Amino acid sequence: METKWLKSFVVAGKTENFREAANLLFISQPSVTVHIQQLEEYLQIQLFKRDNGKVSLTAEGKFFLKEAGEILSKMEEGKQNLKLFSEKKNVKINIVISPMLVESTLPQIIYQFMIENPTFEVILTVEESERIESLLQNGEANIGIGLTPSNSDFIQNELIHSSPMQFVVPLDQYDDETGVNFDIEELFGTYPFFTNHISSIFPNINLLVKDRFSFVKSISIPQCYIVKRFIKDGLGISFLPKLIIRREMMEGRFNVIPFNEFELPFVKIYMQYKLNDHNTFLIREKILNSYLD
Structure with a gap:
């Protein structure tokens, strides 16, 4: 069963006029007649009554008109869905x-x-x-x-x-059981301070730290992942955005402690x-x- 047969049948069934159907489909009237005959042969059912050049739907034709319309609609829907799938696949x-x-x-x-x-x-x-x-x-x-x-x-x-900046220090500086308070000044005096990895977020960080802790020793490290690794290894302290230390915080690989010496920005x-x-x-x-x- 071909699509053109169904299209000719649906239009001819609605108009009950093969000439008018041909005009609407932009094909010749003989083509419409052939399509209907081929469809009837395929279905082995008479769809039109023919009487002195006039045509009208049989009871079976009226029943199949709705079915044919649904088949064409489903085929068009499938065609559009396939097109969308193909476009999506190629994106x-x-x-x-x-x-x-x-x-x-x-x-x-x-x-x-x-x-x-x-x-x-x-x-x-x-x-x-x-x-x-x-x-x-x-x-x-x-x-x-x-x-x-x-x-x-x-x-x-x-x-x-928007992620808050956190003050991150090595794990051995805090005892979860005793809850010993941190001495911020002692931390800056004991460990080198890693900087430069947050210069675009916190451009005046060095000035603020040195103004508050003039004795601090700074080390410039541009990559955050290296800063994290060094802190986990107990080699220094720094500020890091919360969004990149989530796993380490959950696994307890270093300490994140309150910092109130100056306001920390959000990333x-x-x-x-x-x-x-x-x-x-x-x-x-x-x-x-x-x-x-």
Whole structure:
């Protein structure tokens, strides 16, 4: 049973006029007649009564008219669904995140999206936050997630998370059973202070620390993951955003203690993408609705 047979039958059945059906279908009247005959032969049922050049639906024809219409509708729906599936399957999404976010739960969130949506191809790369805007504008990235918003009128910014800065010290400085208070000044006198990894978030951190603890010894380390490792190994102290030390806090690998010497900032995480980029909607929703800390 061919689609053209059904189309001719449905239009002819509604008009009960083969000539009018031919005009509506933009085909010849003989073609409509042949399509109806082929359909009747296939079904082995007479669908039209023919009387002196006039046609009308038989009882079976009236019954099948509804069935044929539903078949055509279902075929069209299937065609559209297949098209959407094919378009979705061919969507490639390039996501760029800042180095700090590698240590957060964001990679796991993106990985979970890939598992839930196997028809999407997601490529994840790491770049400094300052480069994200140019990568979006050049078409090298579809989504950028970093620490600074874009100033472009063609790029949408969404604040997706705000994480408090935490004062992190080696594990051996605190006894959970006795609850001994920390001596902040002693900590800065005992351990080197790791800095530079948060310079874009907290540019005046060195001045504030040295103003309060003039004796402090600073060590510049640009990567957060190295700072975390050194603190876990008992080699120093620093400030780190809560969103990148979640696992270590749960596993008790170092101490996070209150710090009231001066106000600590929040780390703001921005998601950027080009306006009207509908292909990235699903994964943006996944990220927005997920918990980063």
